[in-house]
Amino acid sequence: MSVRSKVIEAIQQIAREQHVTLPALSDDLSLHETGFDSLAFAILVARLEDDTGIDPFTISEDAAFPATVGDFVRAYENVPA
Amino acid sequence: MSPREIFALRDHLGAELKGRTISDAHDVVSLTDILSQTVLGGRLHELSGRSVLLKLSDQLRSGLAMIELDGIARRMLLCPPDLNPNHLDALIADAAIDAVVTDEPDRWAGSGVALVITAQLPLQAAAPAKSERATEWLMLTSGTSGVPKIVGHTLEALTGAIVAEGPARGPAPVWATFYDIRRYGGLQIFLRAVLSGGSMVLSDPHEALGDHVARLKARGVSHISGTPSHWRKLLMSGSAAQFAPAYVRLSGEIADQAVLDGLKAAFPNSSVGHAYASTEAGVGFAVNDGLEGFPADYLGNRNGVEMKVVDGSLRIRSTRTAHAYVGRDAAALTDDDGFVDSGDIVELRGDRYYFVGRRGGIINIGGLKVHPEEIEAVINRHPDVRMSRAKSRKSPITGGIVVADVILTEGTDPTRAKEIRDQILERCRAQLASHKVPAVIRFVEALDVTPAGKLARTDA
Numbered sequence: 001m002s003v004r005s006k007v008i009e010a011i012q013q014i015a016r017e018q019h020v021t022l023p024a025l026s027d028d029l030s031l032h033e034t035g036f037d038s039l040a041f042a043i044l045v046a047r048l049e050d051d052t053g054i055d056p057f058t059i060s061e062d063a064a065f066p067a068t069v070g071d072f073v074r075a076y077e078n079v080p081a
Numbered sequence: 082m083s084p085r086e087i088f089a090l091r092d093h094l095g096a097e098l099k100g101r102t103i104s105d106a107h108d109v110v111s112l113t114d115i116l117s118q119t120v121l122g123g124r125l126h127e128l129s130g131r132s133v134l135l136k137l138s139d140q141l142r143s144g145l146a147m148i149e150l151d152g153i154a155r156r157m158l159l160c161p162p163d164l165n166p167n168h169l170d171a172l173i174a175d176a177a178i179d180a181v182v183t184d185e186p187d188r189w190a191g192s193g194v195a196l197v198i199t200a201q202l203p204l205q206a207a208a209p210a211k212s213e214r215a216t217e218w219l220m221l222t223s224g225t226s227g228v229p230k231i232v233g234h235t236l237e238a239l240t241g242a243i244v245a246e247g248p249a250r251g252p253a254p255v256w257a258t259f260y261d262i263r264r265y266g267g268l269q270i271f272l273r274a275v276l277s278g279g280s281m282v283l284s285d286p287h288e289a290l291g292d293h294v295a296r297l298k299a300r301g302v303s304h305i306s307g308t309p310s311h312w313r314k315l316l317m318s319g320s321a322a323q324f325a326p327a328y329v330r331l332s333g334e335i336a337d338q339a340v341l342d343g344l345k346a347a348f349p350n351s352s353v354g355h356a357y358a359s360t361e362a363g364v365g366f367a368v369n370d371g372l373e374g375f376p377a378d379y380l381g382n383r384n385g386v387e388m389k390v391v392d393g394s395l396r397i398r399s400t401r402t403a404h405a406y407v408g409r410d411a412a413a414l415t416d417d418d419g420f421v422d423s424g425d426i427v428e429l430r431g432d433r434y435y436f437v438g439r440r441g442g443i444i445n446i447g448g449l450k451v452h453p454e455e456i457e458a459v460i461n462r463h464p465d466v467r468m469s470r471a472k473s474r475k476s477p478i479t480g481g482i483v484v485a486d487v488i489l490t491e492g493t494d495p496t497r498a499k500e501i502r503d504q505i506l507e508r509c510r511a512q513l514a515s516h517k518v519p520a521v522i523r524f525v526e527a528l529d530v531t532p533a534g535k536l537a538r539t540d541a
Contacts, residue, residue: 017506018515039447042478043520050521057477065478 003052003076010047011069014040027070034069054079089152089212089236091116093276101253103274104300105141106285106292108202119207120145120200121182125153127196129213131180133157134173134194138184140262140283142200144271146182151236152212154180158219158231159263162286163532168228175408176219176231219407220265222360223533231407232360232414239268241401242364243276245384254279254328257297259307259315260534261286265360266333270306279304286532294320306330306356308534309340313468316340317491321347330367331355334535335436335454338373339461345371361414362421363401373458374427374435389420394440395427396420426452442538444472446516447479453538456519459512460485465493465501470528470536471519485519486528498524 001009008025011034015022020035036044049055056075057065066072094116101112119125120142133154137143143159150157158176172178173194180196181189189197218239221229256274260267262283274281282300284293294315297305305326307315312331315321329344329351336355344353357365357375365386368375380388386399398420406414415421424441427434438452445451456471468488473481489501502522509518529537 017510038478039482039516039520042447042476042482045478046474046476046482046484046520050523055477058475 004073006051007048007073007076010044010051011036014043014047025069027068027073029069030067031069031072048076052076087152087212087215089216090148090272090275091152091210092212094148097278101278101280103141103144103281103283105139105283106288106296108141110141110145110202110204112280115145115148115204116209117206118204119149120202120204121149121198122201123205123207124198125149125207125210128154128180128182128198130155131196132176132178134160134176134178134181135263136160136169136181136183137200138162140267140285142184142202144262144281144283145204146200147271148275149210150182151216151218152214153210154216155214156217156219156233159221159268161221161223161261161263161532164221164229171228172221172231175411220263220268220360220403223264223531223535230411232403233405233407234363234403238363238401238403240272240276241385241399242358242367243269243273248277252303253277254304255282255300255302256280257282257284257300257302257305259284259305259311260333261532264533265358266306266308266534269332269358269364270304273304290315290318291320294318294324297326298324302326304328304330306332308333308530309336310334310468310528310530310536311534312340312344313488314530316343316347317467317488319491324348326351329353332358333533335438335458336373337454337458337461339458339466341371341373343467357395357425359423359425361403362397362423363399363403365395365397365399365423372433374430374433377429377432377434379434387420390427390429390434391422393426393428395423395425395434397423444481444483446473446481446483447476449516451483451517453483456483456485456509456513456517459509460487460505460519460522463501463505463508465490465497466505467491468528468536470538472538474521476520482520483517484521484523486523486525488525488528 018040056079066075098112102109131154135157181194182198182200183189184200186197186199218234220232256270256279258267258270262268262271282302303326309331329348354367354369356367366379389396402421406412426437426440428437438454443450453471457469460466460469467490469485471483471485474484476482531537
């Protein structure tokens with residue numbers, strides 16, 4: 001499974017659990033518009049770390065938290081596994 | 082106080098002693114002639130009025146030494162097996178120790194302790210001793226870091242709950258405990274065995290659980306106690322089959338409904354009860370209705386134990402509490418009114434109080450306080466879960482999130498893991514505030530339990 005599809009699948013799983021209705025997940029969708037609160041993002045980052053071994057937001061101290069879904073996916077894609 | 086008012090352990094052993102034993106995995110000691118025998122090589126008189134450190138590698142000699150020393154020594158400090166040796170010097174100074182009872186005399190040569198006495202089996206014949214004084218019993222708290230606190234008790238306080246309950250009905254009980262008898266929970270059982278006319282089967286940390294249970298069965302154990310973690314381990318091991326104690330007791334940790342129901346299912350003919358006790362607060366109460374928590378009307382004065390809830394934590398005043406912390410910089414053990422603050426946080430729901438966790442065990446989740454025990458209680462109610470531990474994990478987003486490690490019931494089909502995880506999360510979301518719902522659930526084979534029998538909470 002590609003990194004992108006892992007990230008998208010995890011987002012959809014958490015949306016189901018949290019009863020969040022997601023809009024279509026395009027790359028330019030701002031994370032704010034996903035309907036996720038900070039707790040949902042915290043869950044997403046923790047699960048992706050368990051799944052991929054990567055937490056791009058802790059590794060790099062100066063990394064700003066991404067603004068869009070595309071940025072978020074790329075943060076995982078750009079870390080060498 | 083006139084001498085005849087002194088009632089030491091030996092004076093509880095004056096009655097019928099035939100057929101009674103105290104045993105461990107290696108030895109069985111008959112109590113029949115115990116009052117005219119010695120584990121101290123006949124040197125008990127040298128310990129008269131001394132402050133004695135009881136530092137033995139096994140429980141059997143420790144228990145026999147307690148029977149001899151009580152009423153003779155000024156005080157005795159019980160060292161549990163997991164005591165960090167680096168803390169010994171501080172404890173010896175704080176308790177003003179001037180004698181040690183050990184099975185490793187070479188290690189104490191040149192230690193500066195004035196008198197070193199070796200405890201040894203088999204017992205030797207000795208003239209029966211007469212109780213001289215009310216010996217102070219010193220026990221150590223089981224906290225995880227730093228030098229443990231020394232807690233001072235009297236035999237009267239330690240046995241208050243046992244005497245109040247009166248003798249057991251029916252045949253003399255054979256007591257056992259998963260605890261070490263040098264911890265408060267285990268000492269209660271040892272004292273019950275001595276006072277109640279029964280026998281005692283000691284645990285052994287090096288023995289496999291299956292072998293331990295086989296020994297409990299072989300020795301006819303009828304009454305047995307342990308922490309919920311001890312009991313969950315037993316249920317998981319599959320060793321509980323064919324063991325049929327009459328009385329199963331839990332203490333030392335929160336007994337949630339899941340473990341109470343699990344024990345009732347495993348031991349359908351046993352009575353299952355949970356007791357509330359701590360080294361400092363003594364024995365508070367026992368609950369025998371099969372339900373977690375305790376009835377709200379236990380608050381107030383009940384059988385000489387007064388309880389109240391202040392700032393959410395249970396406070397206890399009774400003659401069974403410890404009387405002081407011992408040492409140069411010892412803090413006060415009670416408040417000005419004589420109440421011990423247990424640090425156990427309770428919550429009133431309906432007409433019952435429920436334990437939600439330890440004040441010192443709170444984890445911080447995004448600035449909100451969370452008791453891991455409260456989350457575990459919800460997870461443990463899932464029928465396929467045997468045991469769980471909730472803890473915090475760092476999050477770059479919220480600072481912290483809740484994660485849970487879960488042990489499934491023995492024989493659970495591993496392909497159902499995803500389904501079970503979803504069900505657990507659904508239950509948590511239905512019953513807990515959103516920040517308390519685990520972000521991640523991991524299925525594990527085992528969870529660490531401390532030497533004191535409590536779930537290890539290294540991050541708390």
